[in-house]
Amino acid sequence: MKKFFGGNSTSSMQTEGGWNEDGKSKSVYDIRSETETSSDWKVANDNYHNLSEDLDLMKNLGLNMYRFQISWSRVIHDGDGDINSKGLKYYDQLVQGLLDRNIEPMICLYHFDMPLKLAYEGGFLNKKVVNDFIRYGKIIINHFKDKVKYWITFNEQNLYFQPGATRYAVGVDLGRKETIEDIYQISHNIMYAHACLANYLHDTSNNKIGGMLAYAATYPATCNPSDQLLVARFNEFVNNSLLDAFVKGSYSPAVVSFVKEHHLKLNITDNEIEEIRKLKSDFLAFSYYRTDVIDASKVPIDVAPNYYLEYGKIRNKYTRSNYWNWNIDPQGFRKVMDDIYYRYRLPVFPIENGIGLIEHWDGQHTIDDQIRIDYMRDHINELKKAQKEDGVEVLGYLGWGLIDILSSSGNMDKRYGVVYVNRSNHDLKDMKRIPKKSFYWLQNVIKTNAEFI
Numbered sequence: 368m369k370k371f372f373g374g375n376s377t378s379s380m381q382t383e384g385g386w387n388e389d390g391k392s393k394s395v396y397d398i399r400s401e402t403e404t405s406s407d408w409k410v411a412n413d414n415y416h417n418l419s420e421d422l423d424l425m426k427n428l429g430l431n432m433y434r435f436q437i438s439w440s441r442v443i444h445d446g447d448g449d450i451n452s453k454g455l456k457y458y459d460q461l462v463q464g465l466l467d468r469n470i471e472p473m474i475c476l477y478h479f480d481m482p483l484k485l486a487y488e489g490g491f492l493n494k495k496v497v498n499d500f501i502r503y504g505k506i507i508i509n510h511f512k513d514k515v516k517y518w519i520t521f522n523e524q525n526l527y528f529q530p531g532a533t534r535y536a537v538g539v540d541l542g543r544k545e546t547i548e549d550i551y552q553i554s555h556n557i558m559y560a561h562a563c564l565a566n567y568l569h570d571t572s573n574n575k576i577g578g579m580l581a582y583a584a585t586y587p588a589t590c591n592p593s594d595q596l597l598v599a600r601f602n603e604f605v606n607n608s609l610l611d612a613f614v615k616g617s618y619s620p621a622v623v624s625f626v627k628e629h630h631l632k633l634n635i636t637d638n639e640i641e642e643i644r645k646l647k648s649d650f651l652a653f654s655y656y657r658t659d660v661i662d663a664s665k666v667p668i669d670v671a672p673n674y675y676l677e678y679g680k681i682r683n684k685y686t687r688s689n690y691w692n693w694n695i696d697p698q699g700f701r702k703v704m705d706d707i708y709y710r711y712r713l714p715v716f717p718i719e720n721g722i723g724l725i726e727h728w729d730g731q732h733t734i735d736d737q738i739r740i741d742y743m744r745d746h747i748n749e750l751k752k753a754q755k756e757d758g759v760e761v762l763g764y765l766g767w768g769l770i771d772i773l774s775s776s777g778n779m780d781k782r783y784g785v786v787y788v789n790r791s792n793h794d795l796k797d798m799k800r801i802p803k804k805s806f807y808w809l810q811n812v813i814k815t816n817a818e819f820i
Contacts, residue, residue, distance in 0.1 A: 372471060372763025373813050374432030375425055376719050378478035378522065380408050381772040383438065385415030389453035393483040394440040395538030405777035406792040412772050413798050418461060421770055424786055424800060426468040429813035433465055434473035434718050434765055436522065439482055439503055446482030447499040450506060462514050473517040473718070475579075476504050476564070481538040490537030491527070492549060494634070497556045504564040512572045519718070520561040523581035523654055525605050528554040530677050547671055551626065552633050558612050559639040562646040575649035577716065578613035580606055582653040584699040584706070586660045588681060593663035597675050601661060604672040607710070610651060614711045616644040625671070650762055651707050654719030655746075658683065658699035689722055691781065697745040704753040704761060714760045720746055721767040723774060723781040726803075734787055734803040743809065766809075770800065785809055 380396040386409045387397075396408040414421055425433060439446050441454035465472045477500065485496045504520065521527070527536050533545045536553045565576045585601055587594035600621065608619035626633065661679040670678060686694040700717070707715050722742040726734050743766070753759040771784035779792045785806040789799040 369762075370431075371761075372432040372716075372765070374430045374434065374470070374473075374763065374765045375769040376434040376765040376767050377414075377772055378436045378475075378480070379438035379441070380411065380478070380480045381768065381775070382411050382414045382435075383441075384410040384413040385457075386410075388415065389457070390444070390451040391438070391441040391454055392445045392448075392451075394438065394480040395483055395486045396480050398483065399777070401777070401793060404780070404792070406773060406779050408773065408777060410790075410795060412770060412788045412790070414770075415457065417798070417800070418457075418464060420800060422461075422464045422468055422470070424770060424802075425470060428769070428785070428806060428810050430470055430769075432471040432473060432517075432763060432765060434475060434517075434519070435461065436475040436478040436480075437507055438480060439477065439500070440480065442507070443482070443503050445484040446496075446503065447485060455510065458511075462511060466514060471517065472515045473519065474507065474511060474515050475519040475522055476500075476507060477520065478522040479535045479538065481536070483539075486538040490533070490539075491553050491556050491560075492533070492537060494556065497560050500560050501563045504560070505567055508564065508568055508571065512568070512574055516574050518568060518574060518576040519579050519652060520564050520576070521557055522579060524557060524561065524578055525580045525582075525609050527557050528605060528609065529673055547629075547673070548631050548633065550673060551631055554609075555633060555635055555639070558609070558643055562612075562643045565647070566642065566645050569647065577648045577650040577652050577713075578609065579652040579654070579718065580609060582606060582655055582703045582707075584658045584696070584702045585676065586658060586683070588660055588662040588679075591663065594661065597663040597666060597672075597679065598661050600672045601675040605676075610707065610711060612643055612646060613648040613651060614713060616646045621672075629671075648713060650714040650716045651711060652716040652718045653703065653707070654767070655700050655703055655717055656720065656722070656767075657688075657693040658686070658696040690725055691723060693723070695722070695742060695745075697742075697749045700746050701749040701753045701757070704750070704759045705757050708753075708757075708759040714762045716762040716765075717750070718763075718765040719767040720764065721769075721783040723783055725780050726782050726787065728787050728789060728801055734801070736785075736803045736805045739785070739803075739805045740808045743805070744812075747812070769809075 401407045462472050532550045532553045587598040603621045608622045660683045662681045666679040686696050688694045768783035770786040771782045771788040774781035787801040789796045
C-alpha cells in the first residue's frame with residue numbers, strides 16, 4: 368500500500384516573520400502596510416523564532432508532510448544577487464527538523480512574494496526576471512534535492528492566467544491597467560520557468576514534481592446551452608490548458624486558437640516551446656476551498672474566457688457559506704479529483720484545503736471550532752469516496768495553515784488553523800500556540816487512518 372500523506376501547507380510571508388533578519392532582502396509584502404482589517408507582514412505567526420515548537424505541534428498532531436515555501440528574497444539577495452547563507456541556514460534547520468520528526472518536506476519555490484527589486488523591474492512580465500527565478504530555483508534544487516523528494520514550483524499557477532495576474536506575478540502597481548496580453552504573457556513566462564525547473568529536477572534526481580492549480584469547480588447556472596458552453600470554455604482556458612502543459616507539454620488548442628484569432632502580441636520563443644514540450648509531471652496538485660457558478664447572461668459577448676468568472680459569477684443557492692462568502696461544497700472537492708484523474712490518469716494531490724473562521728480565545732478554555740471539524744470531516748469523506756468508489760489515486764490531503772497564519776489579504780481574523788496563535792491584526796500579544804477542539808479531532812482521525820470519521 369502506498370503511503371498516504373496527511374499534512375500542513377503554508378507560504379513564507381504568511382508564516383515566517385523575521386522580515387529583516389539575517390540578511391533577508393525585501394519582498395513586495397515587506398512594504399505593504401496594515402489596514403483597518405489587516406496586519407502588516409513583518410511578524411506573521413513568527414515561525415522564524417518558533418520553529419521547533421511549530422514542528423513539535425505538527426508531529427504531535429500526527430502529520431507526515433509539510434509543504435512550505437522558500438522566500439526567494441531570503442535566500443538570494445534582491446532575487447538576483449548573491450546567495451544569503453544565513454537565509455539558507457533557516458531552511459536547512461526547517462528541513463532537518465522535519466526529517467528528524469519523520470515529516471516529509473515538500474518545497475514550493477514561489478507563492479506571490481516577488482523580491483521587491485525584481486518587482487520594480489516588471490516581475491514575471493520581464494524575461495530577465497524569469498531567468499533570475501530559474502537561477503534561484505536551480506540553486507534551491509541543488510541544495511535540497513538529496514533531502515527533499517517532493518516539489519512545487521508555483522503556487523496556484525492558474526491565478527496567473529486570470530484577471531489580477533500582475534498582483535501575483537509582479538506585486539507592485541504597474542502604473543497602468545492590466546491588459547489581456549499581460550495575462551497571457553505572464554502565464555506563458557511562468558509555464559516556461561516551471562518547465563525549466565521541472566525538467567532540471569528530473570534530469571538531476573529521482574525526485575517528484577507536479578504543477579499546481581487553484582481549482583474551484585465551476586457550475587453552469589442552468590441547463591441553458593449558453594451557461595453550459597461558457598463554463599466549458601472557462602474550464603478549458605483556466606484549468607485544462609495548464610494541466611495539458613503539465614502533462615502533455617502543450618497548451619489547449621482553444622487557447623492557441625484564441626491567441627491567433629485575436630492577434631495577441633506575445634513574446635514566445637521556439638526554445639521556450641521546446642522546453643515546455645519536454646515537460647512531465649509526477650502528480651497534479653491543487654488547492655480547494657469552494658466552488659463557483661457562472662450565469663452566461665451576465666457575461667459580455669466580446670470578453671475573453673479568462674474573464675468569464677469576473678463578470679458572470681453568481682451565488683450558489685444550494686450551498687452555505689462562511690463570513691467571507693466562500694461557499695462550502697464537499698462534493699465539489701470530489702468532482703475536482705474525478706475530473707483531473709479521469710482526464711490525465713496521474714495521481715492527484717490536494718495540498719490546500721480548509722475554512723476561514725472568526726475565532727477568539729478567552730485565555731482559558733479550548734476553542735470550540737465544530738464548524739471546522741464538520742468542514743474537514745465532510746471533505747475527507749468525499750476524498751475517501753473518490754478513492755474507493757471512483758478509483759482516483761490520491762497522494763494525500765494537506766490542510767491550509769493548520770497553525771493560524773495571516774490570510775491571503777493579511778487578515779489575522781480569518782483563521783484556518785487547528786492551533787490558535789494568540790495575536791490579532793494590530794496586537795502581537797504573546798503569540799502563544801493553543802490547540803483548538805479540531806486539533807484533537809484531527810489527531811484522532813490521523814491515528815485511526817481516517818476510520819474515526
